[in-house]
Amino acid sequence: METVIAFIIIFGSLVFFHELGHFLFAKRAGIMVREFAIGMGPKILGITKGETLYTVRLLPLGGYVRMAGEDLDKIELQPGFRVGLTFTETGEVKKVYLNRNVSNPDVLFLETESSDFDKELFIEGYNDDGELVRFDISKTAVVVEKGVETIIAPYDRQFDSKSLGHRAMTIFAGPLFNFILAFFIFLAIGLIQGVPTVPTNEPIISDVNNDGPASKAGMEKDDFVKEVNGEPVKTWTEFAEIIQANPEVPLKIQVERRTDLVLLEVIPKKLTEAGKDYGQIGVIYADPVEKNVLKAFYFGGEQTVLWFKRIFELLGMLVTGKFTLDDLNGPVGIYKATETVAQFGIFSLMNWAAVLSINLGIMNLLPLPALDGGRLLFFLFEAVRGKPIDRQKEGMVHFVGIMLLMVLMLVVTWNDIQTFFF
Structure with a gap:
C-alpha cells in the first residue's frame, strides 16, 4: 500500500506540474482553457471554476490541458436549425439553447439562417413571425445542450489566434515546469538533508x-x-x-x-x-553533508544539469542500439522501481521523483508526433515557411503519432510484465 501511495503521489505530482506549465502560460497568453485534467479516460471527479473544468480521470497515464479552438471545440449551426435565445440587458445574446424543449418563458426561438461564434459573433434567422432578424452574441455567451453549459470561445481566446511565440511557449512550458520541479526537489533535499561535502x-x-x-x-x-x-x-x-x-x-x-x-x-x-x-x-x-542555503541552491542546479546530461546519454545509447526496447521501462517498471526506492526512505523517493520529472520533461521534448516536441517542430516549420501547416494534415500526423505511442506503451508494458512477473 505504501508503494501505491508513493507511486500515485510522485506520478500525480509530475503530471500536475507538467500540465500546470501549459495551463499558466495559456492563461497568460489569453487562451481559454476548457479543461485541466489529471489522468485519462472516464472522469472520476470534476469541479468547474470560472471557465475551466478541473478533472481527475480514471487511468493514471498522463493528463492534458484542453484549450479553446482545439479538436471539436468550435460551434457551428446548420441553416434551419431551431435554437432558443436569451439576452443581456443591452440586447446581446447571452444563452443559446440547442434543445427544442425549453420551458424558460424568456426564450426567443429562432430558425437559424447563418451564424458565427468565432469572429463576427452574430446569429441570424427567422423568428416565429417569419421575420429575418439578426442579433449580436456576447463574448461571454453560453451554449446550453442537454443541460450542459459551455462558454463560447471567440477567436481571440483560441489557441490558433495567438502569436507563434505565445503558442510555442505555451507548449514548451510543460516540460519546462518538469525541470523546475526537479530543481526544487533537489533544493529541498539540500536544505533538509544537507549538501554533500568532499x-x-x-x-x-x-x-x-x-x-x-x-x-x-x-x-x-x-x-x-x-x-x-x-x-x-x-x-x-x-x-x-x-x-x-x-x-x-x-x-x-x-x-x-x-x-x-x-x-x-x-x-x-x-x-x-x-x-x-x-x-x-x-x-x-x-x-558527509552540511546545511548551507547557498550551497543547497547550487546543489539543486547541479543535480538537475547532471541528470539532464545522464538521461540524454541514455537516449543516445538507445539511438545507437546499445539499448533496445527490451531495456525500456513502462508504468509497471516505474512502479517496481518506486517500490525498491521507497525502501530506502523519503530522501531516496524525492531524488527518484526529481529524476523522473527530468525524464518526463525530456521525453516530451522529443520531436515526435503527439508529444510537445512534435508540436514545437511544427511551429519551427511555420517560422521557416512564414505560415502554419494545414491543421488537418498536422492533426493526422499527431493522430498517427498517438497510435504509435500507444503501441510502444503496450510493448514496453508487456516487457515489464514478463520481466517482473514471469
Whole structure:
C-alpha cells in the first residue's frame, strides 16, 4: 500500500506540474482553457471554476490541458436549425439553447439562417413571425445542450489566434515546469538533508533498509566495513562492486561497530536490470553533508544539469542500439522501481521523483508526433515557411503519432510484465 501511495503521489505530482506549465502560460497568453485534467479516460471527479473544468480521470497515464479552438471545440449551426435565445440587458445574446424543449418563458426561438461564434459573433434567422432578424452574441455567451453549459470561445481566446511565440511557449512550458520541479526537489533535499561535502568513499553504512538482507543479518547504521570473505575492503565503491557481483552468494562481512569487530553473514538479494543479474543487500552510502542555503541552491542546479546530461546519454545509447526496447521501462517498471526506492526512505523517493520529472520533461521534448516536441517542430516549420501547416494534415500526423505511442506503451508494458512477473 505504501508503494501505491508513493507511486500515485510522485506520478500525480509530475503530471500536475507538467500540465500546470501549459495551463499558466495559456492563461497568460489569453487562451481559454476548457479543461485541466489529471489522468485519462472516464472522469472520476470534476469541479468547474470560472471557465475551466478541473478533472481527475480514471487511468493514471498522463493528463492534458484542453484549450479553446482545439479538436471539436468550435460551434457551428446548420441553416434551419431551431435554437432558443436569451439576452443581456443591452440586447446581446447571452444563452443559446440547442434543445427544442425549453420551458424558460424568456426564450426567443429562432430558425437559424447563418451564424458565427468565432469572429463576427452574430446569429441570424427567422423568428416565429417569419421575420429575418439578426442579433449580436456576447463574448461571454453560453451554449446550453442537454443541460450542459459551455462558454463560447471567440477567436481571440483560441489557441490558433495567438502569436507563434505565445503558442510555442505555451507548449514548451510543460516540460519546462518538469525541470523546475526537479530543481526544487533537489533544493529541498539540500536544505533538509544537507549538501554533500568532499566525498570520502569510505565503506561506512549510512542507513539500512528494514526489510533487506543486511538488516536481517544484523548490520546497523554507522557500521564500518573492514573485510568481505577475509579480504580487506578500502572503499565503498569496492564494497558495492563485491555485493553486486555476488547475487544469492553468502558473504562473510566483518564490520567495525564502535570499538568492536562483528562478523556477519549476508546473502545479497538477486535483482535483474537490462537482462543482467546483480546483488543488493539494502544499505545506503552517503557522503558527509552540511546545511548551507547557498550551497543547497547550487546543489539543486547541479543535480538537475547532471541528470539532464545522464538521461540524454541514455537516449543516445538507445539511438545507437546499445539499448533496445527490451531495456525500456513502462508504468509497471516505474512502479517496481518506486517500490525498491521507497525502501530506502523519503530522501531516496524525492531524488527518484526529481529524476523522473527530468525524464518526463525530456521525453516530451522529443520531436515526435503527439508529444510537445512534435508540436514545437511544427511551429519551427511555420517560422521557416512564414505560415502554419494545414491543421488537418498536422492533426493526422499527431493522430498517427498517438497510435504509435500507444503501441510502444503496450510493448514496453508487456516487457515489464514478463520481466517482473514471469
